[in-house]
Amino acid sequence: MGITYPQMKALNAVARRRNITHAAQDLGISQPAVTAQIRKLENDYNKQVIERGPNGVQLTPFGLQLYRVTQELDDMEAAANALLENTPGLGQVPLKLATSSSQVFMPVIAAFTKKFPEVRLEIEHADTDIVFKSLLEQRADIGLMPERPEDNRLEVMRFCQNPLAAVLSKAHPLATFDRISIQDLRNETFISGEPNSVTQVMTEKLLKQAKLKKKTSLLLYSREAIHEAVANNIGITISFQRDVPPDPRFRVLPISDITVDVWECLIWRKQRSDIPVIQEFIKIADSFRYRQNAE
Structure with a gap:
């Protein structure tokens, strides 16, 4: 007996969305199907991984520990799909940003939207701790924020x-x-x-x-x-x-x-470094960084 691929996908989606219905929509399956996968995972190992709280569904301490392992699956899947599809342009893909420094990074965001108008940007503005948590829990592709302590799961580019x-x-x-x-x-x-x-x-x-x-x-x-x-x-x-x-x-x-x-920084997960939309945003930010340093 071992954890299955559908169980990991269900756990990851619930962890990101904190809502069974939204998790089901992301996975393209029904809400009962997500609930069934989570329930089977809990029954198979006699461990509770989610619980309902005042702000929706949240992970238990054990569920969070498990998610820190299973979330790598989504990173690898996204990177593999990007390489396999290998389509010109970036296509109709969303890029999720989380920032506590909108004033600093808005010129980069503006340049990106001008170059890639087909990409839908989803931007969360919050304090630094929430931005960092969104990045670790994969609710954001890139965090734009003050520098954080070193974390071997993350890549960091100092911006200014x-x-x-x-x-x-x-x-x-x-x-x-x-x-x-x-x-x-x-x-x-x-x-x-x-x-x-x-x-x-x-x-x-x-x-x-x-x-x-x-x-x-x-x-x-x-x-x-x-x-x-x-x-x-x-x-x-x-x-x-x-x-x-x-x-x-x-x-x-x-x-x-x-x-x-x-230092204001761009921070993203190492496992997602090969995703084209993330690469293109980082390239544009790097060009702004180069001009600032030259000045």
């Missing part, structure tokens, strides 16, 4: 550095400066974002190193809301410079005495 900067209203007294020091912010009121985001974690680290006590006036959970609060001079914020959209109402000032920045 993204330094921290102070963002403040044009009406703020410091707005007349071209750059500031971290100590210039010692009496400022801060507008903060999601506490566990990369930006906020690095901001807290920066202020702690400078021995500055942070006074927070607002806690907001979207970049758009933070930028609106800054524009209305409610307080200032620290953000990665390339994440701030152009806006005549505020200024983005480099902080001269810090060197805290991150």
Whole structure:
């Protein structure tokens, strides 16, 4: 007795979609057929692999452990199909992107859609942890995000550095400066974002190193809301410079005495490196990276 191909496909689809109906649609089979495959897998080995939660179907700890093995099947199948079909152009294939850095990567996305208008792009915008999870669980083909700790399942291409900067209203007294020091912010009121985001974690680290006590006036959970609060001079914020959209109402000032920045990266699974649509997106991103480095 061993796990069967249909059982692995059913498990992978449910893990990705977290919904039996959507998993069945992806596989082109009925919902009862998916349920039957999962149930037989659980009965054969007397182990529960899925459970129903408030946000839909989710994997049990054992199910997640098993999925980390079986998900390689989908990677290999997609790469094999791409080589076997070997059709000119990319065809009507979707490319799923997940990004926490839309502002940084939008020029690459625009260039790709112009070159390959037949490809349907599906883009998930979320915080870095969710983007990384989407990539590992194969809900995304490519993650566009700050660099993560090394993982031997993944390929990483560094795209650009993204330094921290102070963002403040044009009406703020410091707005007349071209750059500031971290100590210039010692009496400022801060507008903060999601506490566990990369930006906020690095901001807290920066202020702690400078021995500055942070006074927070607002806690907001979207970049758009933070930028609106800054524009209305409610307080200032620290953000990665390339994440701030152009806006005549505020200024983005480099902080001269810090060197805290991150690499924005393209990250994809090694097993999917031979898929043409992924290769083409990476080539376009690489051409942008080359021009940025030349500048």
